[in-house]
Amino acid sequence: MATNQRSGTSGSSISIHALTKRYPGSSAAAVNAVNLDIAPGELIVLLGPSGCGKTTLLKMINRIYEPTSGSIVIDGVEVQSLKASELRRHIGYVIQQTGLFPHMRVAENVAVVPKLLKWDRDRTRERVSQLLEVTGLPPEIYANRYPSQLSGGEQQRVGLARALAAEPPTMLMDEPFGALDAITRTRLQDELKRIHKQFSQTILFVTHDIEEAVRLADRIVVMREGRIVQVGSPLEIVRGPADQFVSDLVGSQDVLRRLSLMPARTAMEPLHGTPPDLAQSISGEVFLREALSMLMESGDPFIAVTGSDGTAIGTLSMTSIQRAAAPPDTPDR
Amino acid sequence: MDLVYFFDNLDEILALSLEHLRISLTALMIALPVALVVSVIGVWFRPARQPLLWTVGALYTIPSLAMLAFLIPSQGLGLRPTLILLVMYAQIFLVRNIVTGLTGVDPAVLEAARGVGMTPFQVLGRVWLPIALPVILAGVRIALVTIIGLAILGGWVTAGGLGELLFSGINTNHPAKVLAGLIAIVSLALLTDLTIRLIESLTSVARARRAGNRR
Ligand SMILES: Nc1ncnc2c1ncn2[C@@H]1O[C@H](COP(=O)(O)OP(=O)(O)OP(=O)(O)O)[C@@H](O)[C@H]1O
Numbered sequence: 180m181a182t183n184q185r186s187g188t189s190g191s192s193i194s195i196h197a198l199t200k201r202y203p204g205s206s207a208a209a210v211n212a213v214n215l216d217i218a219p220g221e222l223i224v225l226l227g228p229s230g231c232g233k234t235t236l237l238k239m240i241n242r243i244y245e246p247t248s249g250s251i252v253i254d255g256v257e258v259q260s261l262k263a264s265e266l267r268r269h270i271g272y273v274i275q276q277t278g279l280f281p282h283m284r285v286a287e288n289v290a291v292v293p294k295l296l297k298w299d300r301d302r303t304r305e306r307v308s309q310l311l312e313v314t315g316l317p318p319e320i321y322a323n324r325y326p327s328q329l330s331g332g333e334q335q336r337v338g339l340a341r342a343l344a345a346e347p348p349t350m351l352m353d354e355p356f357g358a359l360d361a362i363t364r365t366r367l368q369d370e371l372k373r374i375h376k377q378f379s380q381t382i383l384f385v386t387h388d389i390e391e392a393v394r395l396a397d398r399i400v401v402m403r404e405g406r407i408v409q410v411g412s413p414l415e416i417v418r419g420p421a422d423q424f425v426s427d428l429v430g431s432q433d434v435l436r437r438l439s440l441m442p443a444r445t446a447m448e449p450l451h452g453t454p455p456d457l458a459q460s461i462s463g464e465v466f467l468r469e470a471l472s473m474l475m476e477s478g479d480p481f482i483a484v485t486g487s488d489g490t491a492i493g494t495l496s497m498t499s500i501q502r503a504a505a506p507p508d509t510p511d512r
Numbered sequence: 513m514d515l516v517y518f519f520d521n522l523d524e525i526l527a528l529s530l531e532h533l534r535i536s537l538t539a540l541m542i543a544l545p546v547a548l549v550v551s552v553i554g555v556w557f558r559p560a561r562q563p564l565l566w567t568v569g570a571l572y573t574i575p576s577l578a579m580l581a582f583l584i585p586s587q588g589l590g591l592r593p594t595l596i597l598l599v600m601y602a603q604i605f606l607v608r609n610i611v612t613g614l615t616g617v618d619p620a621v622l623e624a625a626r627g628v629g630m631t632p633f634q635v636l637g638r639v640w641l642p643i644a645l646p647v648i649l650a651g652v653r654i655a656l657v658t659i660i661g662l663a664i665l666g667g668w669v670t671a672g673g674l675g676e677l678l679f680s681g682i683n684t685n686h687p688a689k690v691l692a693g694l695i696a697i698v699s700l701a702l703l704t705d706l707t708i709r710l711i712e713s714l715t716s717v718a719r720a721r722r723a724g725n726r727r
Pocket residue numbers: 202203205209227228229230231232233234235236387
């Protein structure tokens with residue numbers, strides 16, 4: 180797997196089978212017989228209330244914790260068969276408390292893994308500057324600073340850059356943006372999405388913030404008391420929660436939440452014949468929540484929905500949005 | 513009391529001071545690895561920590577002169593019993609500060625160090641010890657100043673150093689000689705203290721802290 184060097188990143192496949200972790204002295208398993216198959220390049224968000232076992236699951240993947248039973252296979256290789264330190268050099272790891280090395284400058288922090296992998300000096304230096312650029316930290320300003328000279332958001336960026344340094348095909352991120360204000364968090368989420376698009380690593384991202392999960396995830400894995408209760412795309416989970424617990428957790432009853440997950444094209448009336456001459460138009464990929472604002476602000480009964488080439492493909496009205504936003508069925512009700 | 517003796521015998525006093533420093537540094541060089549092993553055991557194996565701290569603390573409470581007298585029958589006179597004594601008494605300062613320094617490092621930083629793929633010894637050498645270094649150096653400073661003071665007892669068992677000057681001054685009722693020895697020993701201790709403080713200010717943590725204060 181990861182032990183051969185890669186040029187340009189691509190994600191690993193991860194296969195988790197019957198994974199259980201029981202901490203000594205506690206009766207309930209923190210992670211209980213979890214099965215999960217993750218495709219290369221997927222961004223998986225682990226979502227669940229505090230104490231449901233998200234961190235425990237994550238830390239078994241890079242062997243910070245050892246499982247009680249079960250297996251984790253990355254690109255066909257059982258993680259238990261590798262030396263833990265070797266394994267970890269090929270798995271990016273971002274923790275909530277950042278854990279930057281306080282005695283090292285920003286550039287040295289980011290260069291830690293390349294150094295462990297014995298990259299030559301020029302390659303390391305080049306990679307460090309590139310990463311600082313990518314994470315929005317101009318090297319000429321930040322490279323020589325110490326962590327104590329950075330804001331919380333900047334520290335998180337350095338933590339992200341450090342994890343990305345050796346182009347790991349797998350990234351583990353444990354509530355990396357938890358302690359940040361909403362604006363900084365959104366900006367870092369956008370950056371993460373951009374980086375993921377560019378390098379398509381496989382990412383496991385832990386959060387208990389549903390908004391964050393929805394914004395980032397290809398698939399959301401909902402956990403409760405050590406077990407996986409539902410796996411699906413954000414829309415699938417919000418529209419079709421498996422049970423009352425998931426419905427409450429993700430706020431399925433919240434109309435605006437559903438609207439913020441559905442692209443405009445899923446609710447529009449498809450166009451037949453010549454496009455009408457409408458004042459306002461919106462891309463089909465924009466979410467309904469934004470379309471609704473536009474509709475209300477404009478005061479028009481219809482707005483046009485445009486395709487990727489900019490031509491109108493449909494129309495959207497209050498009625499079509501209402502229909503699309505009809506509440507999902509919850510099996511328990 | 514006068515300083516005539518001090519200035520007339522400057523060469524000899526300087527030679528004795530250097531010998532005193534050499535004995536003290538030798539003791540430190542032996543004491544440090546011992547303390548490091550003891551401390552790392554205490555940090556890695558939690559149950560051993562308190563007993564170890566208690567032991568080095570108890571050693572220190574034994575009166576030094578009595579301890580030296582106790583060592584003479586088995587170790588004879590000279591450097592050997594002196595070094596054993598100094599190494600023993602330095603342990604409390606070294607072990608206490610190394611353990612405090614190491615356990616004071618943020619667990620998240622250590623987890624990150626493991627998480628990026630450092631081996632346990634790389635974690636210790638590249639992250640754990642460097643971050644704990646200022647606290648450890650403070651321990652080294654106090655230990656060495658203590659050693660320099662205690663090494664006077666070496667003069668009593670013919671180990672050499674400034675103790676020779678002091679004891680011969682006392683035995684021959686020669687106050688000027690005692691004063692000269694006193695001046696030398698205090699200067700040596702102060703110089704040592706200053707030097708190690710300077711080294712402390714050069715560590716990466718101290719540099720990072722100064723940078724942080726400037727922001
Ligand atoms: N080192 C440990 N020793 C014993 N029990 C632990 C340990 N770490 C976690 N647990 C327990 O295992 C369960 C799962 O903890 P975990 O940290 O995985 O939860 P989490 O989903 O990450 O929660 P949070 O959102 O609060 O971070 C909890 O009941 C917790 O008390």
